[in-house]
Amino acid sequence: MTAIDGSARVAMAAPAEDRSRRKPFRWGNLVVMVVLSIGLAATILPFVWMVLGAFKTKAEIMSRPVTWWPKSPTLDNFAAWFFQFDILRPFLNSVLLAAATVATTLLFSSMVGWALAKMRFPGKNAIIVVVLATMFVPGIVTLIPQFVLVANLGMVNTYWGLILPGMVGAFGVFLMRQFMLEIPDSLLDAARIDGAGEFRTFFQIVLPLCKAPLATLAIFTFMGSWNSFLWPLIISQDDSMYTLPVSLALFSAEAGGHGADYGLQMAGSFLIVIPVLVLFIAMQKHFIQGITMTGIK
């Protein structure tokens, strides 16, 4: 669909005035672009402000009126995060949480999705109904019992406690099941005739066919896990277990101490946001496909 196409279709709205209408709608397209550009500028302003602020000195970021371009760009804010506040530990914690969550979610969701798509067994409908029914339960509802459970297992302030409750999600199950329903039975029969068992069929034939939904699920699980805040906040009790968002939020909340150092906070936000932003721009096709494929963020 090209721009000319679009205006032509609009022009068809009044066939009698076709010729006279065509030109104003070209102008209309220009107006649309201008409006969208202004909106886009407002949308990315906070990121621009964050990047600029991260490179400003403490004196400059506190000075008024505000300055835009850093007068004497500095890396001090980043240096402070790496050497003074040891951001490497929360960074590695965040990476570990995301990696473990993605790995288990992909494996478990595809396994259960496969069984729900192609197998007949007692309890199947019960699983579908229960998982579907709990899909929109607010996270805060299960928060306190989850904490009590994890505390009783002695897992508060441990990686197990951090990772275990987020290991499975209803979304992945339905995404995988939906995709796997489309896999033709004839292909599976062929594998069976060739002597492949259920597990071999699953790992060597089914999973390689599911690269697209697995990529989508991996991206969304990674994002959710990287951005998650409430559970890591309550399960970690000292800075050895903090993830990046917890680290930044608590740092920023200490208003009395270094909380007022805005350059540092901007640099902290920068370090959390930029890796994900780069990942997003590199893989934006998969993101958008994923949303349109599932209708759910």
Add this chain to the structure above:
Amino acid sequence: MVTSTARRPGKTSSLAAQRRRSALIAWVFVSPFVLTFGVFSLIPLVSSLAMSFTDLRARDIRNPFNVNFVGLENFVSVLTNESFLRALRNTLVFVVVGVPSTLFIALVLAVLLNSLSRRVATFFRVGYYTPVITTIVAVAVVWRIMYQDTGVINTMLGWVGIDGPNWLSDPNTALMAITIMAVWRNIGSSMVIFLAGLQSIPAEINEAAAIDGANAVQKFFRVTIPMMMPTILLNTILVTTGYMQFFDEPFVMTNGGPLESTTSIALQVYNQFKYGNYSVGAAGAYILFVLVGILALIQFRFFRQRT
């Protein structure tokens, strides 16, 4: 050949055995999920409800027999607690203002994008989606700094002669400031879903309307909107469910203040948890759960009547 004849006498029992075997294999596939889901989602969901009828506190967690049944006491104390009621009001204001704003802007953007060429549309789509993928905590920290009295937002408002308020320190504007940020962050995901919905409307319908003499505005209200109803419903429920649970934004930007003007239900539940009042927190969480369910049901009814 040989095996098939050998099996024939016991055909029914071998069929049952085979069925048992395939059921067993299926359960091997589902059990890792069912176990973790059951232990970490389902049991907590049920015990949260059970908890809300008891007097469980932090010191009781290793000692469940200390806990007594207290009936509806927690629900009464939550619903008569002034802070919680303020949180309830804030949450509803946030939803009532935030959801329509988000959906309206997202729909307008989607319609505008849909009129452009694909390459240009992709560029804008990526740009508008960017806030969605960023960590709320990180962007909330940035927005908090931007919202300062002499910060960049008021500086820019000054360019057009507006003397901006001290956004987050003024109880009259703090919730609005947080709502604006939430709308900014969530427009992108609704927009992309709307765009997918718009692209699935068959071109022939619009052409037929055009032949019948409908203009662009008529087509929008008589063709596009009715065809988009299922997408609008999906987006409304998704955004409402998300907004009802807002927590990260006030936690980082205002900690619920000033004067509890930005406290939310989720923040209240968290605070009860922090003070060790587990059963009161569970009751508050269940009230939120019921509200989310009721709102989804109302929206579902409302949209079904219109399609």
